[in-house]
Amino acid sequence: MSIVTYENKTFKFTGKLTIYKVSELKNKILEGYNAEAAKESDFFLDLSGVEAIDAAVLQLLLALKQLVKNGKGNLKLKASTQTFDSLLDLFGMPADTFPKAA
Template structure:
C-alpha cells in the first residue's frame, strides 16, 4: 500500500507514518510538488487516512511547508487526524502552523 498519493495539489498521506518511512515519503512529496508547473497558490495535506505520525514526519511536513512557501505558495491542512493534532500539541506548536484550507 502506498504511503502517499498526490492529486489536485493535495498530498494524501496513508498508514503508519514513522521515521522508517521518511525517506520514501520525502521522495514522493518532492515528486508531487516538483511535478507542478505552477508553484504559487495553495497545496493541501489530507491526513484522513493516517493511522499514526511521528516527530520525524512532522519535521518533513514542516520542511515541505517551507519549500512551498519559498515557491510563493501555501500548504494548508485539508483534513487532519487525531495523531497529527496530538503531535502538534506535544511539540507546543500552534494549530495554525498548518492552517485549515
C-alpha cells in the first residue's frame, strides 16, 4: 500500500511518515502535482490515515505549500490527525499554516 496517493487534487497520506519516507513522498507528490494542468486552484491534504509524522515530513509539506503558492494555488487541509496538530503545536506554528478546507 502506498503511503501517499493523489486523486482529485487531494494528497492522501497513510501510515508512518518519517524521514526515511521523504524521498518517496516527494516523488509521488511532484508526480501528482506536475500532472495537473490547472495549477491556479485549491489542492488538499488528507492526513486522516497518518499514524506518525516527523519534522522532515512537515518540512516537505511546507515545501509543497510553497510550490502550490508559486503556481497561484492554495493548499488546504481536508482532514487532520492529533499527531499532525501536535507537531504544528510543537514547532509553534499557527493552526492556519494549513488552512482547513471548507
